[in-house]
Amino acid sequence: MAKWYELVTGSLEEKKRYKDLKARQKALPDGYRTAAEGLSRYLMYAGGIDKSDVLLAMLEDLVELFEHSAAAGTPVPEIVGEDPVEFAEDFLTNYDDGRWINKERARLAEAVERATAENRAAGEKPEDER
Template identity: 55%
Template sequence: MAAKWIEFLTGSLEQKKQYRQYKARINALPEPYGAVAKATERYLMYSGFPTEGDVMMTMLGDFADLWDRAAADGTPVRDIVGDDPVEFAETFAAAYDATQWIDKERARLKRAIADAEEGEQK
């Protein structure tokens, strides 16, 4: 019972554990894979990580798998990210059909404009 209450307040304890494991995997990558993975992760964090924890953890697991495999195979990082790392990151994130935090902000902006417009008409 107490665990459910704690998870209600703080979020899934299992997902927190998975996230720590993910971070350990990324931090253990050899260079240059670690640097590129961290830079790409940072971009993903700012540009639109999924808001659903289970989707985010699936995405992060797949992301770590990608870099683990690339490092093990010795695949050049440019072969992974291509000529446009932004396009790579956005395409990678788009593969996970989920609401992103920016979607909430877009809806909030639209509501604020509609509410302001409604106030003008009164």
Template identity: 50%
Template sequence: MSIMSKVIGDKRQYREYRTRVAQLPANYRDAVEALERYLMYSRSWSAEGLMSMLEDLVDLFEQSAARGTPIRGIVGEDPVEFAETFLRTYSDGDWLSQERRRLTDAIARAESSGTT
């Protein structure tokens, strides 16, 4: 399995996502690609979490393009704030959240199985 397959998971699903992005009007496509870059590099994602987030992102931009919503009408005046708010919606899909949960569960199990 290639590194990219581990990162993105199902290649077909990722290709479909890329096709959808390519079909956006150029300015929306540029905005999605900029957000995608920020979102991908700001956290360590599971493949499922990453694809879910990216598909929701392209859904938002497809719908906004169809309605004629300006890009600033989508992301607001602060694109970083938009991206961080968007990321919080998907925190359970990132690798660090999973590892935090795993650590907490392991300590709880260790505590409950101990004699003192």
């Protein structure tokens, strides 16, 4: 029964991990919580991550960063720097494997390869042979 349910709703384990990480985020001190919530929202919208395990790992790493920073007393501006968007974009580069745009980039490259092969098959010479 659980396997059928998970086919419809997704992994129960991943849902539990997500709820746990949101609880950890909510437990952060006020300023840290506000920044972590803002960053996680931005990362979820801008990240375009379609692999749930990668998304969860990214969000867990973000919460862990803010937990450690809060424990060490590191001010939020020292964590994110002068440009929080730049920080978020740099943070995202660590999770490129799960981004949907990578699939689209691969599809585009494959389409151009197919088009090139089709042109050659139709007798059109490559540009460097003209």
